[in-house]
Amino acid sequence: MKHIKTLHRGNLKQSLSKGGCGECQASCQSACKTSCTVANQSCQK
Amino acid sequence: MIHKFEVNGIKLVLDVNSGAVHVIDDLVWDLLDHGPDFDTDNVYKALRGKYPVSDIQEAMDELNVLIQENMLYTEWDGGIPAMAGEPVIKAMCLHAAHDCNLRCSYCFASTGDFKGERELLDFETGKKALEFLVRHSGHRRNLEVDFFGGEPLMNFDTVKQLVAYGRALEKKHNKKFKFTITTNGLLLDDDTIDYINREFVNVVISIDGRPEVHDSMRKTCTGRGSYDIIAPKALRLADSRDQNNYYVRGTFTRFNKDFDKDVLHLADQGFKQISVEPVVAPESEDYALTKADLKDIFAAYGRLAEAYIKRRKEGRGFNFFHFMVDLNQGPCAAKRSTGCGAGNEYIAVTPRGDIYPCHQFVGDEEYRMGSVVDGSFDREKQLRFRGTNVFTKEKCASCWAKFYCSGGCAANAFHFNGSIDKPYDLGCEMEKKRLECALAIKALETFEE
Numbered sequence: 331m332k333h334i335k336t337l338h339r340g341n342l343k344q345s346l347s348k349g350g351c352g353e354c355q356a357s358c359q360s361a362c363k364t365s366c367t368v369a370n371q372s373c374q375k
Numbered sequence: 376m377i378h379k380f381e382v383n384g385i386k387l388v389l390d391v392n393s394g395a396v397h398v399i400d401d402l403v404w405d406l407l408d409h410g411p412d413f414d415t416d417n418v419y420k421a422l423r424g425k426y427p428v429s430d431i432q433e434a435m436d437e438l439n440v441l442i443q444e445n446m447l448y449t450e451w452d453g454g455i456p457a458m459a460g461e462p463v464i465k466a467m468c469l470h471a472a473h474d475c476n477l478r479c480s481y482c483f484a485s486t487g488d489f490k491g492e493r494e495l496l497d498f499e500t501g502k503k504a505l506e507f508l509v510r511h512s513g514h515r516r517n518l519e520v521d522f523f524g525g526e527p528l529m530n531f532d533t534v535k536q537l538v539a540y541g542r543a544l545e546k547k548h549n550k551k552f553k554f555t556i557t558t559n560g561l562l563l564d565d566d567t568i569d570y571i572n573r574e575f576v577n578v579v580i581s582i583d584g585r586p587e588v589h590d591s592m593r594k595t596c597t598g599r600g601s602y603d604i605i606a607p608k609a610l611r612l613a614d615s616r617d618q619n620n621y622y623v624r625g626t627f628t629r630f631n632k633d634f635d636k637d638v639l640h641l642a643d644q645g646f647k648q649i650s651v652e653p654v655v656a657p658e659s660e661d662y663a664l665t666k667a668d669l670k671d672i673f674a675a676y677g678r679l680a681e682a683y684i685k686r687r688k689e690g691r692g693f694n695f696f697h698f699m700v701d702l703n704q705g706p707c708a709a710k711r712s713t714g715c716g717a718g719n720e721y722i723a724v725t726p727r728g729d730i731y732p733c734h735q736f737v738g739d740e741e742y743r744m745g746s747v748v749d750g751s752f753d754r755e756k757q758l759r760f761r762g763t764n765v766f767t768k769e770k771c772a773s774c775w776a777k778f779y780c781s782g783g784c785a786a787n788a789f790h791f792n793g794s795i796d797k798p799y800d801l802g803c804e805m806e807k808k809r810l811e812c813a814l815a816i817k818a819l820e821t822f823e824e
């Protein structure tokens with residue numbers, strides 16, 4: 331494409347099917363203790 | 376829902392419901408003002424003077440491909456994603472000491488005592504806390520325990536005893552404790568550092584940045600600044616962990632809205648894992664951040680993003696917690712819509728054994744959830760927290776950042792707006808700016824490789 335460069339195709343909906351196992355880290359613990367940004371966490375599955 | 380934004384000259388659009396991210400040119404930027412309908416007459420009337428007609432047609436075609444492939448204006452038809460199974464508790468903030476050896480002006484724990492008495496966690500209560508966690512953790516194997524305070528190194532013997540006790544529990548119950556500690560660093564010495572490196576998977580050390588910034592807020596009991604004592608110890612710890620699995624964590628206030636300089640100062644000292652966060656304080660405090668400060672704060676994030684990329688290119692990069700976003704392997708939609716898990720999967724336990732939804736709720740009596748001493752636990756309250764997510768909170772439901780922010784800090788929402796369902800506005804604005812920067816950084820790194 332000339333006008334648009336796709337950085338990421340998006341997979342949020344696909345993640346619904348595998349999701350919700352809860353093995354991932356509790357977000358606030360890791361670095362900040364005042365916010366819950368999750369985008370930098372990794373899925374444990 | 377889409378969100379278009381520009382950071383340091385690069386234009387992006389995020390398709391909220393799919394998570395797709397695109398870098399766009401000026402023409403597409405203008406075109407998106409006409410979506411999702413893109414009424415042909417209006418589009419050409421508005422843009423003909425600015426761009427050649429053939430280009431407009433071309434860009435429209437590209438947009439249509441994205442729409443067809445569910446990468447733009449995607450509808451959410453996934454319902455409310457939920458964590459599977461019965462509620463379990465998997466993480467605990469264990470307050471080893473409600474006392475502190477610093478007197479930081481902005482301390483949310485009112486310099487360590489959480490507005491109560493100065494006290495230390497004893498071994499018996501700590502044991503009960505760990506047992507409580509094991510009991511409520513269901514099938515979850517990895518259990519996180521952060522030793523917090525006040526200052527947990529003031530009660531380090533107990534901490535060590537509890538780690539040993541935790542190791543014994545692991546074997547008995549087939550669990551794995553992931554211990555971490557959050558410290559002001561004052562009492563770090565070589566033995567402590569060795570121990571921490573052996574037993575703790577992560578350490579958070581509080582340093583605010585430039586010496587004068589740090590010292591103006593983080594003072595010892597005699598009123599002297601603490602930078603000179605703490606910075607060298609923190610660096611020793613960071614180096615001894617190979618610059619991994621730790622964070623130096625600073626707080627910025629109204630007095631250092633140019634906190635990008637503090638982040639870079641920390642990077643210049645050699646720290647590679649950095650997190651500097653906005654202070655959370657009522658507007659009555661002179662150091663508190665207000666709406667009027669947002670312009671300066673955004674500018675600082677913008678400058679930081681620029682320096683961040685530059686240093687990475689030069690091979691002297693570092694990680695800034697809030698600029699890290701994993702587009703491919705990030706968490707699932709359920710995690711992304713429920714966030715921190717406070718009061719649900721995550722609890723805080725005080726030296727007396729009282730349970731609260733998280734460390735920032737400690738002392739809010741209406742949110743006390745029980746006690747590890749008598750084993751009581753308020754399931755109703757847990758379900759209240761469990762039932763809250765970005766779909767149930769009005770403000771989050773219509774927010775473009777929802778799957779990255781995951782709904783904000785419940786404690787801030789409660790403290791500022793009286794309800795865990797009403798996010799703290801200032802926090803939202805800063806969160807959104809950080810995400811824009813993070814996505815722009817990702818784009819620059821990807822397309823320049």
Ligand code: SF4
Nearest residue numbers: 771774780782783803
């Ligand atoms: S930025 Fe605010 S409104 Fe948006 S998801 Fe986060 S807490 Fe909710």
Ligand code: SF4
Nearest residue numbers: 358715733784785786
């Ligand atoms: S409510 Fe706020 S402080 Fe508490 S765990 Fe969640 S994000 Fe962290």
